[in-house]
Amino acid sequence: MPVPDLFSAMMKEEWRIHATIFGSAGFAFFPVVVAIFAFAGSLALPLFSDTLPSTVMAMLALAFFLLAGVMVGSFGTMGREFMNRRFGQASLVAYASRSLPLSERRIFATFIVKDTVYYILLYVLPAAAGFTAAAPFIALNPIWGLRAFVSLALAFLIGLSAVCLLSTLYARSIGLLAGTVVVLAGAGLAALGMNAVFPPYAFLIDPAPGSLALSLILILVPAAASVLLVTVDYPDRTKRFTNRFEPLAERLCPLGSAHFIAKDALDLSRSEGGAGKVIFSFILPLGLVWVCLRILIRFIPGIDPLVVFAILLGVISATIYNWLTEFDSFTSYTFLPVEVSAVIDGKLKSYAIANLLPVAVLVLAAASAGGAGSLLPALAAFLSVSVYTLAVTVYLCGLSPNIMLYHAWVFLRYVLMISPALLLLIFASLLDPAYAFGSLFLVPAAGLLIARARSKWQAWDMPGY
Numbered sequence: 001m002p003v004p005d006l007f008s009a010m011m012k013e014e015w016r017i018h019a020t021i022f023g024s025a026g027f028a029f030f031p032v033v034v035a036i037f038a039f040a041g042s043l044a045l046p047l048f049s050d051t052l053p054s055t056v057m058a059m060l061a062l063a064f065f066l067l068a069g070v071m072v073g074s075f076g077t078m079g080r081e082f083m084n085r086r087f088g089q090a091s092l093v094a095y096a097s098r099s100l101p102l103s104e105r106r107i108f109a110t111f112i113v114k115d116t117v118y119y120i121l122l123y124v125l126p127a128a129a130g131f132t133a134a135a136p137f138i139a140l141n142p143i144w145g146l147r148a149f150v151s152l153a154l155a156f157l158i159g160l161s162a163v164c165l166l167s168t169l170y171a172r173s174i175g176l177l178a179g180t181v182v183v184l185a186g187a188g189l190a191a192l193g194m195n196a197v198f199p200p201y202a203f204l205i206d207p208a209p210g211s212l213a214l215s216l217i218l219i220l221v222p223a224a225a226s227v228l229l230v231t232v233d234y235p236d237r238t239k240r241f242t243n244r245f246e247p248l249a250e251r252l253c254p255l256g257s258a259h260f261i262a263k264d265a266l267d268l269s270r271s272e273g274g275a276g277k278v279i280f281s282f283i284l285p286l287g288l289v290w291v292c293l294r295i296l297i298r299f300i301p302g303i304d305p306l307v308v309f310a311i312l313l314g315v316i317s318a319t320i321y322n323w324l325t326e327f328d329s330f331t332s333y334t335f336l337p338v339e340v341s342a343v344i345d346g347k348l349k350s351y352a353i354a355n356l357l358p359v360a361v362l363v364l365a366a367a368s369a370g371g372a373g374s375l376l377p378a379l380a381a382f383l384s385v386s387v388y389t390l391a392v393t394v395y396l397c398g399l400s401p402n403i404m405l406y407h408a409w410v411f412l413r414y415v416l417m418i419s420p421a422l423l424l425l426i427f428a429s430l431l432d433p434a435y436a437f438g439s440l441f442l443v444p445a446a447g448l449l450i451a452r453a454r455s456k457w458q459a460w461d462m463p464g465y
Contacts, residue, residue, distance in 0.1 A: 006107070010114040029408035031126040037415065038130025046138055055205070061148075062155040062200050065124065069159025072119050108230040112164060112223055116157060124152045151204035154215040158200070165222035168230045260346020261353070264324055286316060286361065306366055307429040307436045310378035311422060314385025317358040318393055321351050322401050341454040344394060348450070351390060358382070377436035381425060384439035384446075391446035392417045395453040 045057065132145025162184075169177040199218060202211035245262055252258040289312050324347050362382055366375045396414055397404035404410045421442060428435035 006110045007114055010110060011118060014114065014118050030411060031122055033408045033412050034123060035126035035130040035133075038127040039134045040130075042131045042134035043137055058151075058204055059198070059201055062151060062198065062204070065127075065152045066155045066159040068119075068123055069156040069161075070163045072115055072156075072160050072163075104230055105227050109227045112161075112227070115160065119160075120153055120156065124149065124156055128152060147204055147207055150207075150212075151200040154200040154203065154212075154219070155198075157219045158215065161219045161223040161226070164226040165229075168226045172229060255349055255353075257342070257346040257349050260343060261350050264346065264350040268323070286313060289313075289316070304374050304378075304429055304433040306362075306369060306374050306378045307381055307433045308426055309365060310362055310382040310436070311385050311425050311429070311439075313358055313362055314382045315389050315418065315422065317355055317382075317386050318389040320354045320358075321347065321390055321393055324350050324354070325399050325401060339458060340399070341458045343399065344454060344457060347399070348390070348394070355386060358386070374433040374436075377429075377433050381429070381436040381439045384442040385422070385425070388421065388442040388446040388449075389418055391449035391453070395449045395456065398453070398457040 045054070048057070128145055128149035131148050132142055135142045135145055166177060166180065169180055197211075199211045199215040202208070203215060245259075245266060248265060249258040249262040252261050255261060289309065359379070359382070362378060363375070366378065392414060393401050396410050396417075421439075425436060425439050428438060
């Protein structure tokens, strides 16, 4: 099969997976929603120009797209589990080397190119288009739109290629992965010590060939290494575990929904990456958020980084619920006398237990930053925002948040239901950190949403994937 035909087949497959899940129109309008938010956000940039330099805002945008590339690039880590647990009955093009005369390297190289094109069209191009459309209204030359597109794409691809490499190393050897992470961390610290500039940011400020070449090196070298080391042949391995389900359920009995919580715990511990993937899913963005907040302190007087960090931590911790539902389709319960609302209740209690980890992170952040005085309002903000964000997620997405949030209308409602409360809390905390206690008013709203979610999804004809 020629490479262009293989690329075309993968692009069609990616589209059909999304379109089958929630309809062609719902997914097709997702980039439009991204462009609208980028346009609105760009129009608001002059409002913050007095307190936040445009260079800092540009760096924050690039950091966001770097993180987006990291999230997309985890194919090597998740490939085995997606095939075995969610799409075990499907035959994806990425696994064609098993039955067709196609090498794994050719397939994976094409897969990386497909991801590059597909997600740039999904995220980067709409964001750059929204910024370009707003440029004349904020006295910017539209040429900045082109520079923004190239820079955002470079940042996205650096994250994607780096995690592609790390995930393929993980598939081969955890020791090899650990050694590589140590080397990369050392290189990153050395770059910080030399005050090195992030190459996509350097290209945005001054589109010189040197910064573009360095960005391409950071993309092509890890991508080429991941293609050379890739393995998509995930052989069946017999795994044997002692029966821990009933003993664990008995210990959890006082919490209610004990068997569901025990199942979640065992599923998580026995899946690829185990509990480590939950930690990774929010430790990485939290580290990025903390670094950005330390930068913002220099430009926004009176900001309490711990309270703002707690608010954002509450949103990011909702990704734990995504992991709890990642591979657990309700179709596996359909032959049991189990209601959707009962499964949701179990997920909520599992989430509450797992949320002890971000609480520990917040306490550690307060201790390291000397913010013990604002720890109580920060805890109140975190707990309230976490509960409310979870309630919005469950209400809009049920047991399929990773899927439903790609539906344009669902994503739009998600942002509109969460953003006003977050912005109000952040601006209020700038006046006085004690105002963060006002976030407790979100808890009754969360309770109402959860009650409606239980009724809504109980009557929903849950699809199987």
